[in-house]
Amino acid sequence: SQKIEQNSEALNIQEGKTATLTCNYTNYSPAYLQWYRQDPGRGPVFLLLIRENEKEKRKERLKVTFDTTLKQSLFHITASQPADSATYLCAPGDQGGKLIFGQGTELSVKP
Amino acid sequence: GAVVSQHPSWVICKSGTSVKIECRSLDFQATTMFWYRQFPKQSLMLMATSNEGSKATYEQGVEKDKFLINHASLTLSTLTVTSAHPEDSSFYICSARDFRGRETQYFGPGTRLLVL
Numbered sequence: 001s002q003k004i005e006q007n008s009e010a011l012n013i014q015e016g017k018t019a020t021l022t023c024n025y026t027n028y029s030p031a032y033l034q035w036y037r038q039d040p041g042r043g044p045v046f047l048l049l050i051r052e053n054e055k056e057k058r059k060e061r062l063k064v065t066f067d068t069t070l071k072q073s074l075f076h077i078t079a080s081q082p083a084d085s086a087t088y089l090c091a092p093g094d095q096g097g098k099l100i101f102g103q104g105t106e107l108s109v110k111p
Numbered sequence: 112g113a114v115v116s117q118h119p120s121w122v123i124c125k126s127g128t129s130v131k132i133e134c135r136s137l138d139f140q141a142t143t144m145f146w147y148r149q150f151p152k153q154s155l156m157l158m159a160t161s162n163e164g165s166k167a168t169y170e171q172g173v174e175k176d177k178f179l180i181n182h183a184s185l186t187l188s189t190l191t192v193t194s195a196h197p198e199d200s201s202f203y204i205c206s207a208r209d210f211r212g213r214e215t216q217y218f219g220p221g222t223r224l225l226v227l
Contacts (some may be wrong), residue, residue: 031214032214034214034215034216036218041202041221041223042220042221043115043117043204043206043218043219043220043221044155044204044218045218046113046215046216046217046218049214049215089154089155093214096160097143097145097160097208097214097216098145098157098160099145099157099216100157101154101155101156102154103153103154104154
């Protein structure tokens with residue numbers, strides 16, 4: 001069955017450093033992959049979408065890569081800030097629009 | 112842009128009663144809406160896909176007679192939890208996809224359901 005795996009441990013980094021989150025998938029060939037941010041008790045907020053024919057996408061301090069050979073996506077936050085502390089969700093999707101979510105990585109940025 | 116609202120934001124009900132949750136796309140039209148459930152410290156699990164004007168498609172293991180979904184317009188979908196039981200207590204989140212076929216799903220703020 002399809003499986004999405006993100007960094008299992010919470011990620012703790014110092015303010016100003018780059019956070020790198022990993023998303024691996026198996027038994028799946030997604031057409032695209034989306035990254036979301038979720039704060040406690042809230043719905044996910046869309047951050048970035050990258051398609052299978054794209055290697056890299058950037059938006060302000062965020063960067064996403066997509067390697068369909070390795071079946072992996074990396075999500076980077078540069079110059080991290082305490083306000084970036086949240087859970088980040090990886091969600092590969094198919095042409096029908098159906099997303100499969102990873103369990104999320106909890107990021108904590110310390111001042 | 113791309114705002115999705117849910118109502119109510121939280122609800123407490125007695126076992127055996129039914130609860131309706133509304134999901135609205137406020138500034139765009141959504142031919143497709145999705146309903147998810149999330150238990151504490153777990154990921155979002157897709158329950159069903161709702162297309163405007165047609166029957167919802169339920170994921171394996173989700174009882175369609177218990178979780179009634181209606182998508183009567185391009186901006187509104189409702190989820191009714193019928194004969195709720197304590198094990199139905201969870202965080203229910205909807206998402207909507209733009210009618211122009213773009214892939215991005217925009218999520219509502221979620222509804223916390225507690226069944227006593």
